[in-house]
Amino acid sequence: MFDLSSTTAKVVFGLALLFIGFFLFFPLYWLVISSLKGNAELYQIIPTPAPVMPTLEHFANAITRGKLPMYLTNSLITSGASALLVTVLALYAGYSFAKYRYFGRQPVMLFMLSAQMFPFGLLLISIYPMMSSLNLLDTQLGLILSYIVFALPVSTYMLYSYFAQVPDELIDAARADGASDLRIFHTIVIPISIPPIVTVFLYSFMWSWNDLLYSMTLIVSDSKRTIGPGLLLTYLNEVNSDWGGAMAASLMASAPIVIAFMFLQRFFIQGVTAGAVK
Template sequence: MIRMHPMRRLVQFTGLCAFFVFAVFPVYWMVATSLTPAQDLFVWPLRYFPSAPTLEHYAEVFLRTDIPRFFTNSLTVASLASACTLTVSVLGGYALARYRFRGRQVTLLVFLATQMMPVVVLIVPLFIIFRILGLLDTLYSLMIVYTVLNIPFCTLMMQGFFAGVPSELEEAAMVDGCNRMGAILRVAVPLARPGLIATFLFAFIGAWNELLFAVMFLNSESTFTLPVGLYNFISKYDVHWGRMMAGATLALLPALAVFAFVQRYMVRGLALGAVKG
């Protein structure tokens, strides 16, 4: 067993602690601000712990905004967009992993190139298209955008996951009477389940947190998603920091719950996709 030099261990430990603080402190500050009374939000020197924790900001969020509807809209958009993304990505990823065809490498390069394009350049063309189709101020516009934007990267993820599944297992299934689709659904997909969960979670969190397209395409409060509802706490002359942090804390809970439930599958899936293909 190789023992690490004490100084190297100290440097490594210090770096990990610094990274931990860098990652966790913003979340702590958000929660602490949501529990701080309004009159204490701008006191100096700063108070890192609420002197008299209160739930007044959470009460204001529920009383002054229709946050249950925002939650429902975000959950609907994120779930359906992620399901559509996963369906297309599974088929595309399987094809790229199993078949060798002319233009395969070009297809992979195109998928990668789409990730380099700033999404802001798509706002005006998509706005015009959705206005012509009558989809502005509807959740359908967001579902379409999130699905299309996530498909290239999620397809590359699934290609890596399926490359780690031995093709001999599918061939054995087809010898036993399965057709190609049956082999995919009964053999490849179950074996790639960690990758499916990781891909779905990636698409879900991206859609859950997205603000830019939601702000541009949604106008009425009945269609607002959660990020847009939180964005409206910024008024022309003021920012309701307490309410915004309370709403952000509530918005974080579903994502944390989903991640806590599937984290072991996600870590395993990402590891498989990273070393295969």
């Protein structure tokens, strides 16, 4: 067998990691250093590997002159609301699939999961006329509702597999104690399911936050634009390409997700592995 502790193995693994790591982290590295370079340095033919004269002017410009704060707020509202909606829907749907036996349970679950198999762009083709007929085009509510397609199926499945592991005896004990079904769910099951709930919330928040396509298509007015299209249209349009500004703004736009993950990663890991290892 292949000896994982041998020197050759260590070298091979090290090189492989470096190779993968390069593709993962080089763009991030480039993002950070470009955002710190002055314009003169940024547009040199031969790029410098690190900023010679670091400057925060792009950050200052993005905050003071652009509409970044507005886009960020819009994104926070739409992503937050859709993540909340997805989490609540997935909680009840997942629990129902996991702990109740009724006709059509499995087909419904499969049907729901199958939504995940279509490209999101394809789904948009049918969502657009739906939103149009509901007069929800160019509204935040319309965007929030359509964001459900990103994360609801997987979120439901994640919570379903977690709830399936909640011991039936625990639920029986609460029933014997006199609790109603909803009461059991709210006072017993949800409190012991915080890690997967946080995971699902973060997961769906991230999907909506990173969205470009839906927001670009469904939102027309600049005042309702979310961060993705906002950045694209501000910094990299037909007339100008302000790379330094784009880099600084992108960095700030990804900050909320990074910070959320840093604080909640403990839950996230617990939540993801809960299904695999008891």
